[in-house]
Amino acid sequence: MAFRHLLGLQELPKEDIQNILKLAVTFKDLILKPVKKVPTLKGKTVANFFFEPSTRTKTSFEIAAKRLSADVLNLSISTSSVVKGETLLDTLKTIEAMQVDIVVIRHSVSGVPFMLSQKIKSVVVNAGDGMHEHPTQGLLDLFTIMDKKGKIEGQTVALVGDIAHSRVARSNIFGLIKMGAKVRVVGPATLIPRDVQKMGVEVFTDLESGLKGVDVINILRMQLERQKKYLFPTIREYAMLFGVNSKKLKWAKPDCLVIHPGPMNRGIEVSPNVADGPQSAIEEQVTNGVAVRMAVLYLMGGGKANEVTD
Amino acid sequence: MPNTDPALDNQAMVEFVNMKSKQVGLIDVKAIGAITKGRLGQELAPIGELFKAGAVAISDDGSTVMNAEIIRRALQYSKMFNITLIEHCEDVNLASDANANEGYNATVLGLKGIPAAAEEVIAARDIIIARETGGRLHLAHLSTAGSVELLKWGKKMGVNVTAEVTPHHFTLDDSCLKGYDTNFKMNPPLRSKEDVAALKKALKDGVIDVIATDHAPHAELDKDVEWNQAAYGIVGLETAFPLIINGLVKPGVLTISQAIAKITINPAKILNLDRGTLSEGAPADIVIADTEKMVDINKEFFAGQSTNSPFIGMKLFGSVETVMKNGRIIYGAKN
Numbered sequence: 330m331a332f333r334h335l336l337g338l339q340e341l342p343k344e345d346i347q348n349i350l351k352l353a354v355t356f357k358d359l360i361l362k363p364v365k366k367v368p369t370l371k372g373k374t375v376a377n378f379f380f381e382p383s384t385r386t387k388t389s390f391e392i393a394a395k396r397l398s399a400d401v402l403n404l405s406i407s408t409s410s411v412v413k414g415e416t417l418l419d420t421l422k423t424i425e426a427m428q429v430d431i432v433v434i435r436h437s438v439s440g441v442p443f444m445l446s447q448k449i450k451s452v453v454v455n456a457g458d459g460m461h462e463h464p465t466q467g468l469l470d471l472f473t474i475m476d477k478k479g480k481i482e483g484q485t486v487a488l489v490g491d492i493a494h495s496r497v498a499r500s501n502i503f504g505l506i507k508m509g510a511k512v513r514v515v516g517p518a519t520l521i522p523r524d525v526q527k528m529g530v531e532v533f534t535d536l537e538s539g540l541k542g543v544d545v546i547n548i549l550r551m552q553l554e555r556q557k558k559y560l561f562p563t564i565r566e567y568a569m570l571f572g573v574n575s576k577k578l579k580w581a582k583p584d585c586l587v588i589h590p591g592p593m594n595r596g597i598e599v600s601p602n603v604a605d606g607p608q609s610a611i612e613e614q615v616t617n618g619v620a621v622r623m624a625v626l627y628l629m630g631g632g633k634a635n636e637v638t639d
Numbered sequence: 640m641p642n643t644d645p646a647l648d649n650q651a652m653v654e655f656v657n658m659k660s661k662q663v664g665l666i667d668v669k670a671i672g673a674i675t676k677g678r679l680g681q682e683l684a685p686i687g688e689l690f691k692a693g694a695v696a697i698s699d700d701g702s703t704v705m706n707a708e709i710i711r712r713a714l715q716y717s718k719m720f721n722i723t724l725i726e727h728c729e730d731v732n733l734a735s736d737a738n739a740n741e742g743y744n745a746t747v748l749g750l751k752g753i754p755a756a757a758e759e760v761i762a763a764r765d766i767i768i769a770r771e772t773g774g775r776l777h778l779a780h781l782s783t784a785g786s787v788e789l790l791k792w793g794k795k796m797g798v799n800v801t802a803e804v805t806p807h808h809f810t811l812d813d814s815c816l817k818g819y820d821t822n823f824k825m826n827p828p829l830r831s832k833e834d835v836a837a838l839k840k841a842l843k844d845g846v847i848d849v850i851a852t853d854h855a856p857h858a859e860l861d862k863d864v865e866w867n868q869a870a871y872g873i874v875g876l877e878t879a880f881p882l883i884i885n886g887l888v889k890p891g892v893l894t895i896s897q898a899i900a901k902i903t904i905n906p907a908k909i910l911n912l913d914r915g916t917l918s919e920g921a922p923a924d925i926v927i928a929d930t931e932k933m934v935d936i937n938k939e940f941f942a943g944q945s946t947n948s949p950f951i952g953m954k955l956f957g958s959v960e961t962v963m964k965n966g967r968i969i970y971g972a973k974n
Contacts, residue, residue: 416860416863417864417865438865438867438868439748439750439866439867440748440749440819440865440866441866444819444866447818459749459750459867460751461749462749496749499747522745522746522752523741523742523746524742524743524746525746527743528743528747
């Protein structure tokens with residue numbers, strides 16, 4: 330790996346992304362076997378620091394670390410020490426002093442994993458920071474596309490929904506473009522961030538034209554409270570204009586793949602028959618997530634890509 | 640500036656500032672009184688009383704008076720005392736809980752952007768009200784190309800309006816935010832390269848009258864935290880002169896005398912002070928500086944306790960050597 334920490338897909342070189350995806354294939358094979366555990370991170374400690382509520386990402390990292398035989402420490406820090414006046418950095422320094430090798434961090438403020446990587450000795454893995462990046466989600470989305478479509482290069486991928494507040498969107502944009510895909514962002518004009526086209530994407534505010542001819546749709550979760558910030562008038566109108574149902578799915582290519590980072594608002598951004606339909610890989614993304622996170626933890630823990638795959 | 644706690648909105652507090660200034664006896668500290676009680680934007684502060692106590696202008700700096708009617712009345716009322724109303728231009732609804740310039744860099748970094756419009760709608764509103772009332776308006780720390788255009792329009796229409804820019808806004812742009820270093824977090828935010836170019840041109844063309852520091856020292860523990868929680872602003876005083884020399888005088892944006900006017904006589908006029916000029920009978924408040932001497936901006940360079948500066952690590956031309964107050968040397972070499 331070119332970097333000690335995994336902070337985002339913006340700075341991760343293509344070669345490292347390829348290595349992670351390749352290694353994830355091996356780990357996916359492993360976790361589908363009856364004995365799912367390997368001793369590769371034995372003696373290492375992974376700490377999951379979640380400063381924001383999360384079930385699936387935290388669980389996914391926990392399972393990934395355990396399957397690599399690491400010792401895992403889970404901390405959901407919403408109020409505890411921060412309320413006592415201890416700063417974020419103090420909290421992390423305290424844990425670091427306990428010789429934690431890898432810190433997996435989720436935080437509601439963009440840039441916190443970067444900030445920590447400058448100040449603590451442990452390896453930092455970003456599990457989602459504010460509206461910035463969610464690199465392991467980006468990687469598992471790449472893995473799912475690779476797995477289902479055979480390759481990423483040349484695919485046209487539409488990210489649909491709240492692009493402005495989405496760290497998943499940003500990691501997808503950086504990762505997909507790096508791997509040679511074409512990226513479209515589709516959503517209400519109020520949820521398209523300023524100058525996003527400079528990131529190399531095409532912008533659509535009309536679902537039909539945005540989906541026309543795409544190979545993959547990545548449907549983003551709509552945070553329902555955005556409505557209160559005047560970003561869209563009603564949930565119903567959002568579902569009418571940007572919700573993907575089986576009728577609208579026909580606007581895309583017939584074999585278009587549907588993915589979603591979860592958790593889904595069924596009936597809002599995606600209809601149940603699309604979410605559970607034959608073109609959906611939403612459930613499989615969860616399995617892929619564990620495999621990808623195993624690959625990440627393995628490489629960040631000092632493993633070499635070829636030791637496992639060759 | 641009255642964004643103190645409690646707000647500087649009464650005679651007693653202005654007198655306290657004046658008394659402290661005299662006690663320390665190094666420089667004159669002049670108080671700017673609040674426009675509204677408690678800087679809450681609801682009711683006018685006792686502007687006459689503040690003026691009589693020695694306030695040199697009025698401002699709710701740190702916040703904008705959002706109610707246009709209050710600004711209209713304040714501009715009418717302050718005219719009686721011929722004092723300037725200094726506006727911090729930031730529409731609170733447009734800027735709500737954002738902390739970076741809205742644009743490409745904020746988008747990539749996942750930071751909530753403050754649109755240029757947040758500043759410009761208030762600048763436009765106040766210029767229009769100043770045109771109607773004839774009151775004296777000064778726009779603090781402008782940061783956008785659009786504000787410059789509005790200011791130009793106001794001046795062309797004969798409105799009694801002046802404006803300032805800070806050294807950081809003509810030196811840095813929002814591409815500096817990449818490392819989430821909170822020493823680059825300020826309000827208004829660092830804007831785009833195009834905005835920086837427009838501000839420099841406005842300084843050159845005389846559209847912007849004043850360079851002011853918006854000096855905001857903070858303790859390390861207020862800055863060494865998550866981006867969203869970090870305090871806004873930077874130490875501005877010590878680096879102002881070298882930044883003016885490097886950013887404006889050396890590249891030929893301003894002549895040295897134009898640059899000096901923007902930190903002396905121009906602000907003095909806006910605040911009705913008999914300062915900022917070297918002439919017979921004028922107070923001997925003099926700064927001697929060496930524009931060819933380099934200074935190292937490091938933590939030791941700062942005279943104050945705070946070092947929250949994005950300029951640490953730079954080497955800049957322009958060293959302040961001696962400061963005289965009423966003919967007495969209060970800083971630097973005696974010879």
